[in-house]
Amino acid sequence: MHALAGGGRRMTRRATLADVARRAGVSVSTASRALHRPGRVSAGTTARVQQAADELGYVPSAAARQVRSGRSGTVALVVPDLTNPFFMALVRGSTRHLREHDMVQVVADVEEEPRSEEQVLEALAGRVDGIVLAASRLDRAALAAWTRRVPLVAINRDVADVPTVRTGTQGVVAAVEHLHERGHRHVAYARGPATSWSEERRRRAVVETCARLGTRFSDLGHHAPRRDAGPAAADAARRSGASALLAYNDLIAFGALDRLTESGVPVPGELSVVGHDDVFGADLTTPALTTVAVPAEELGARAAARLLAVLDGAGGATGADATSSDPGAELPTRLVVRDSTGPAAR
Structure with a gap:
């Protein structure tokens, strides 16, 4: 130079x-x-x-910085499925925050497999400074054990002494209330993966809100969080006799809209449909999808910031600032009403 x-x-x-x-x-x-x-x-x-x-x-030089700090300057983000636009938004948010702090991020896709998740964590441990684990499918004991091995922050999990950021269920509650206001007295819920913490939390919010409003609830069982699972969810919703379908995520809702269109079922005339996440394209479906908006980029940035705090010793795994008990770790969600919901069919 x-x-x-x-x-x-x-x-x-x-x-x-x-x-x-x-x-x-x-x-x-x-x-x-x-x-x-x-x-x-x-x-x-x-x-x-x-x-x-x-x-x-x-x-x-990068090498000199690493020698001085004892760090590689690299962190990892592990996600269940990179083809899901929700997780791509997480990547954008975390990447942006880490770049501002001169950190590099690597991304690993474990394809919704707990075994693959363990393998990836084994491969990353010792090679990166820390890990952001999004929507982990590991059980509570395994996740807690990994937190003791490597600096780690979990997205959308709730395990004692595991640093976390998560989303709330306000939008799900608002969705059921919205449907009730439009005259729906029977709603069906297409669940997500059985190993998903978010799935169980959303289902509980739907069930409790339906009970409070006196709305009948039908559980359509677990579905893969992909578009190709949507047709089965739509068929199950029609068999249940429900006037509205709530889907675990937008991808399932997209597939449900595909099947309903192919079958000539008017939406929302005969069946209203609600998604979750408000991913890219949710406003471009026919009809435009009513969904629960999640601040995914902010969620990714917040997780990255929490990991840096853990690395700096300001938010360790056993500190209240970093654990699931911290109310600041939860980001609110909201309902976005579009054209896929309407008055219940008479």
């Missing part, structure tokens, strides 16, 4: 920390503290060292 050295002489090599220290008139150790731990030196010294670094074009 070409840069001006002291006395106007142009350097023809990459500037080193020693060059910066010499130009700023401080020791190498002081220059290092000023650049990497500015709170430990005076503001004037920090400014002088930073100015020297800028003038010389000094860039600390």
